[in-house]
Amino acid sequence: MIPVLAELAYWQQSxxxxxxxxxxxxxxxxxxxxLFLFKMVSHLQSRLGPMEAGPHGSLQAxxxxxxxxxxxxxxxxxxxxFVFKMAPFIVFVTVPLIYFAVPWGPDALxxxxxxxxxxxxxxSSVSVIGVLIAGWASAxxxxxxxxIRAAGQLIAYELPMVLAVVGVVIQAGTMNLQxxxxxxxxxxxxxxxxxxxxxxxxxxxxxxxxxxxMQAELTQTPFDxxxxxxxxxxxxxxxxxxxxxxxxxxxxxxxxxxxGAVASTLWLGxxxxxxxxxxxxxxxxxxxxxxxxxxxxxxxxxxxxxxTYPRFREDQLQAFAWKWxxxxxxxxxxxxxxxxxxx
Amino acid sequence: MTITExxxxxxxxxxxxxxxxxxxxxxxxxxxxxPQHPATHGTLRIIVKLDGEQVVACEVGAGYMHRGYEKLxxxxxxPQVTTLINRIDWLSHFAxxxxxxxxxxxxxxxxxxxxxxYIRTIFHEMARLGNITLFLGEMGLQxxxxxxxxxxxxxxxxxxxxxxxxxxxxxxxxxxxxxxxKDDLPKGWVDECHAVMKKIRGFCDExxxxxxxxxxxxxxxxxxGIIPKHIALSYGLTGANARASxxxxxxxxxxxxxxxxxxxxxxKVWTHPDGDSFARYWxxxxxxxxxxxxxxxxxxxxxxxxxxxKVPRIIKVPAGEAYVQTENPLGWMGFYVVSKGDLGxxxxxxxxxxxxxxxxxxxxxRGLYVPDVITVLASLYFILxxxxx
Numbered sequence: 001m002i003p004v005l006a007e008l009a010y011w012q013q014s015x016x017x018x019x020x021x022x023x024x025x026x027x028x029x030x031x032x033x034x035l036f037l038f039k040m041v042s043h044l045q046s047r048l049g050p051m052e053a054g055p056h057g058s059l060q061a062x063x064x065x066x067x068x069x070x071x072x073x074x075x076x077x078x079x080x081x082f083v084f085k086m087a088p089f090i091v092f093v094t095v096p097l098i099y100f101a102v103p104w105g106p107d108a109l110x111x112x113x114x115x116x117x118x119x120x121x122x123x124s125s126v127s128v129i130g131v132l133i134a135g136w137a138s139a140x141x142x143x144x145x146x147x148i149r150a151a152g153q154l155i156a157y158e159l160p161m162v163l164a165v166v167g168v169v170i171q172a173g174t175m176n177l178q179x180x181x182x183x184x185x186x187x188x189x190x191x192x193x194x195x196x197x198x199x200x201x202x203x204x205x206x207x208x209x210x211x212x213x214m215q216a217e218l219t220q221t222p223f224d225x226x227x228x229x230x231x232x233x234x235x236x237x238x239x240x241x242x243x244x245x246x247x248x249x250x251x252x253x254x255x256x257x258x259x260g261a262v263a264s265t266l267w268l269g270x271x272x273x274x275x276x277x278x279x280x281x282x283x284x285x286x287x288x289x290x291x292x293x294x295x296x297x298x299x300x301x302x303x304x305x306x307x308t309y310p311r312f313r314e315d316q317l318q319a320f321a322w323k324w325x326x327x328x329x330x331x332x333x334x335x336x337x338x339x340x341x342x343x
Numbered sequence: 344m345t346i347t348e349x350x351x352x353x354x355x356x357x358x359x360x361x362x363x364x365x366x367x368x369x370x371x372x373x374x375x376x377x378p379q380h381p382a383t384h385g386t387l388r389i390i391v392k393l394d395g396e397q398v399v400a401c402e403v404g405a406g407y408m409h410r411g412y413e414k415l416x417x418x419x420x421x422p423q424v425t426t427l428i429n430r431i432d433w434l435s436h437f438a439x440x441x442x443x444x445x446x447x448x449x450x451x452x453x454x455x456x457x458x459x460x461y462i463r464t465i466f467h468e469m470a471r472l473g474n475i476t477l478f479l480g481e482m483g484l485q486x487x488x489x490x491x492x493x494x495x496x497x498x499x500x501x502x503x504x505x506x507x508x509x510x511x512x513x514x515x516x517x518x519x520x521x522x523x524x525k526d527d528l529p530k531g532w533v534d535e536c537h538a539v540m541k542k543i544r545g546f547c548d549e550x551x552x553x554x555x556x557x558x559x560x561x562x563x564x565x566x567x568g569i570i571p572k573h574i575a576l577s578y579g580l581t582g583a584n585a586r587a588s589x590x591x592x593x594x595x596x597x598x599x600x601x602x603x604x605x606x607x608x609x610x611k612v613w614t615h616p617d618g619d620s621f622a623r624y625w626x627x628x629x630x631x632x633x634x635x636x637x638x639x640x641x642x643x644x645x646x647x648x649x650x651x652x653k654v655p656r657i658i659k660v661p662a663g664e665a666y667v668q669t670e671n672p673l674g675w676m677g678f679y680v681v682s683k684g685d686l687g688x689x690x691x692x693x694x695x696x697x698x699x700x701x702x703x704x705x706x707x708x709r710g711l712y713v714p715d716v717i718t719v720l721a722s723l724y725f726i727l728x729x730x731x732x
Contacts, residue, residue: 015527046497047493055344141374178475221489222485230381230487233381254591307490308488309488309557309559313715
């Protein structure tokens with residue numbers, strides 16, 4: 001806890017944390033929508049994108065949110081009303097739960113959980129439940145197919161994701177996310193310690209596997225069968241409108257940020273950059289900016305792939321997970337263990 | 344009694360249904376793809392019976408956009424009909440006009456002067472470019488690669504601009520007249536056209552890298568929706584769909600009597616032995632390239648002279664019947680015109696390519712997964728207006 005804040009009352013600290021988590025969820029999500037969905041992809045596709053709201057269309061994200069809030073909240077006649085209305089919130093709540101464990105500086109953390117890695121991977125799968133009940137409660141065939149595809153896909157890709165992280169945990173010797181950042185900052189690669197040991201250098205295989213599995217977990221192209229718009233209209237989101245659709249939409253983009261934060265904490269050194277003083281107080285201010293920069297980089301990769309590649313078929317996706325990603329990450333774990341024992 | 348392909352198809356469909364229901368005792372799900380669905384390019388309705396995600400049976404319901412063109416043609420004069428038939432296959436605009444005009448000319452016993460024939464052929468090929476370039480991008484979109492579509496729209500724009508420069512219309516030129524053309528080419532158009540053809544060839548290279556060369560695209564299309572040669576022939580498939588199944592048939596090359604300038608150009612008709620979705624994409628990509636070469640050659644050999652034959656001010660077509668078909672972007676398009684010597688046709692029968700091309704969908708979709716149905720629909724490439732007329 002940052003020294004200044006430690007003197008505040010408990011309820012004040014909690015209120016600040018809530019505001020902080022909300023900011024951590026919404027700022028990256030808004031930034032991705034504006035920066036990548038509206039602008040980067042437009043320029044990739046030789047068009048300008050939205051130009052009217054604000055200079056160079058920079059306020060378009062706000063305009064969109066206003067639009068969605070104004071729309072009518074429609075519940076299909078045959079839908080299971082309560083479950084249908086609840087589903088978007090379950091999907092959305094996953095994201096703040098992930099952010100809750102991510103450290104942003106030496107003292108700037110919401111919660112220092114000892115089994116942080118375990119916690120993050122556990123809560124990241126909560127969204128599957130939301131997706132499943134959204135598809136089921138919609139009383140729509142497309143929604144149902146989308147939801148079942150999503151469930152199968154998220155379960156299949158949970159495994160390589162966990163296995164990829166195991167390599168990092170073995171190397172760091174801790175499951176605490178803050179501990180992993182410190183290990184990367186103070187580590188060494190075979191005696192060379194000028195830049196510490198960002199784990200993407202020694203755990204490159206795990207990093208790549210994690211990025212691919214992350215793409216699938218986030219249901220982004222080439223793994224976007226649950227929402228494949230040319231087949232299933234928009235999958236489990238088909239019947240949603242207005243604010244509830246906005247929640248799904250924001251959750252999708254905020255989840256990119258959350259997984260990006262986890263990936264950069266585990267592999268890219270988190271809030272630390274080589275050459276800075278890891279214990280200094282100013283890192284509590286600089287750290288979040290550094291981590292945000294790294295999240296942007298990971299998100300850029302995600303959206304770049306998303307807008308370039310066509311999508312797999314469902315069975316091909318499963319085959320890819322079970323035949324390639326899982327064996328590769330298992331070999332990676334064995335290799336990491338051997339190196340850890342030998343050196 | 345001989346068992347035809349149709350009988351075999353029927354028996355195998357019912358058998359497969361029976362087998363599925365006996366083996367795992369599940370009720371199939373009937374899914375309506377369309378009439379309002381993103382993958383059907385409009386309002387085609389496809390009813391698929393599913394076992395899990397596998398298609399057990401599939402039925403095509405057309406007619407949601409029927410506009411009665413054949414009947415409408417009967418209450419119009421000959422020059423007015425061209426305005427109408429522009430809109431049958433709205434992406435092939437000019438190419439739709441050509442067979443009708445040729446049929447009318449055949450009945451009147453006149454032939455357009457050579458320059459008009461050349462320009463007609465050039466525009467016919469440009470309609471092909473405008474149509475198929477869109478397909479090359481659209482196929483990517485149906486498989487989830489969004490970016491390719493925008494590149495297709497970007498480069499199709501050059502072709503449309505060229506058409507607009509001559510005819511004043513981007514989608515519906517309405518430029519063909521009985522006996523020739525409305526206007527001559529504007530100054531400097533030929534050089535511009537050469538430049539655009541180069542750009543389109545660049546676009547083809549780009550699509551080869553971005554879409555066709557992509558491993559995921561190949562996994563999704565190779566071996567999916569195979570149409571063997573005899574099935575293609577028996578269902579009356581034409582155009583690139585037939586050529587992708589190894590049927591070496593192209594009216595541009597094979598029909599020597601038609602009053603168009605293809606006989607003066609040297610080009611290759613590409614076929615592919617596989618007959619799957621990838622083959623259909625590949626054949627169309629080669630076709631666009633070949634088409635740019637045809638235009639280049641015709642522009643170089645463009646003869647001087649009038650663009651209009653001698654025709655009376657008020658066109659009355661003598662009594663008789665004529666059938667003319669041309670190789671349009673989607674396949675063969677034919678007009679059967681019956682005249683009784685009036686200002687307008689007595690009866691017009693339109694043969695469009697998409698109607699036959701979509702008739703093969705039930706045959707080819709059986710046993711595929713739902714995402715593959717989308718691949719097959721995209722690769723067969725139909726335009727709704729061309730099915731329903």
